[in-house]
Amino acid sequence: MTATGEDSANELKSRELRLDRLLGLQVLAANGRPAGRLEEFRAEVRDGNCVITEYVLGAAGLLERLGVVARGVFGLPRQGYVARWDQLDLKNPEQPRLTCPVEELERLSARRKSRRAKKAA
Secondary structure: OEEOOOOOOOOOOOOOOOHHHHOOOEEEOOOOOEEEEEEEEEEEEEOOEEEEEEEEEOHHHHHHHHOHHHHHHHOOOOOOEEEEHHHEEOOOOOOOEEOOOHHHOEEHHHHHHHHHHHHHO
16 A cells, blocks of 8 residues: 555545555454454654555554553553554455555564564674
8 A cells, every 4th residue: 555645635546545544444454354454553654655564453453553551541451462564454444454464464562572582692
């Protein structure tokens, strides 16, 4: 998915989506069960385009979007999943679905621990 600052909201190209319309939508697993709400997007700029590389599902994504302060204020745990761009099917943007089992997603809490372990090494 890409988007450029020059594009009008009414002139989206075939590989572009309005991210604000996806935010908060329930993502369904391949088995039809809820996997979590789409709460955050991670992106990189490539050739002048913003390209989504990962999606964050669940409360951890919401906390990531609100910032570190929110976690301290609300005392919420960082629980959620990170889906790579190819693990989320957005053919029907109103009902995003995983292209893999939930067990294949990266747990956000595990990701944090692995980063700390790398720093300690």
